[in-house]
Amino acid sequence: MSNYEYYTEIQTTLENQIPNIAKEQVRKIFRAAFQKKKNQMISEFLNHPVTKEIEMGINAKNISGTLGGGSGNLFSFIGFEEGYDPIGPIEEVLLRTDFKLIKVTKREIEFSVILPEPRDVFAVTPMPWASGRSWAKGIETGISGLGYYLLKSTKNSRSGLGIQSTRKVRKKSRFKNTQYITAFIRKYEKEFSNLEL
Numbered sequence: 407m408s409n410y411e412y413y414t415e416i417q418t419t420l421e422n423q424i425p426n427i428a429k430e431q432v433r434k435i436f437r438a439a440f441q442k443k444k445n446q447m448i449s450e451f452l453n454h455p456v457t458k459e460i461e462m463g464i465n466a467k468n469i470s471g472t473l474g475g476g477s478g479n480l481f482s483f484i485g486f487e488e489g490y491d492p493i494g495p496i497e498e499v500l501l502r503t504d505f506k507l508i509k510v511t512k513r514e515i516e517f518s519v520i521l522p523e524p525r526d527v528f529a530v531t532p533m534p535w536a537s538g539r540s541w542a543k544g545i546e547t548g549i550s551g552l553g554y555y556l557l558k559s560t561k562n563s564r565s566g567l568g569i570q571s572t573r574k575v576r577k578k579s580r581f582k583n584t585q586y587i588t589a590f591i592r593k594y595e596k597e598f599s600n601l602e603l
């Protein structure tokens with residue numbers, strides 16, 4: 407049994423779309439439609455500004471706009487270890503999205519789509535400096551310390567670029583909360599529910 411608890415029961419009527427089609431053909435058609443939507447989901451996640459910025463590492467610009475227009479980027483601000491891939495664990499969770507065919511007839515398909523919940527993603531995205539917190543959730547709810555974030559190359563930096571200063575170095579700097587994992591998963595709950603063959 408999957409750890410994911412989201413299941414959507416969907417009935418797709420085939421009477422007008424695929425009349426008198428063999429059951430195995432229906433399965434193949436459905437599987438192709440499901441995989442196309444899943445590929446779209448993964449592609450959209452990988453092209454999200456937050457995802458792209460983090461994947462670019464310490465040389466990225468703040469294309470997500472989360473750092474209040476200041477210099478720096480999410481990779482160095484969050485403090486990921488140099489060479490670490492923070493996006494890989496999220497992609498692995500999303501790739502486990504699957505389906506179960508419940509019933510297939512000439513007129514109807516009933517199936518369940520198994521999607522991760524946001525908490526499944528949050529569980530694999532710990533803050534480098536606070537294992538009980540999720541950086542992916544922090545993108546949505548806020549990450550403190552931006553006023554003390556100093557873009558500086560030093561051996562004391564986990565990422566190799568950026569440290570937390572002991573005194574405030576950015577005036578009026580506030581992390582800009584941004585929709586990320588929760589909104590993304592909720593969107594694809596609807597997308598899979600409206601899957602068209």
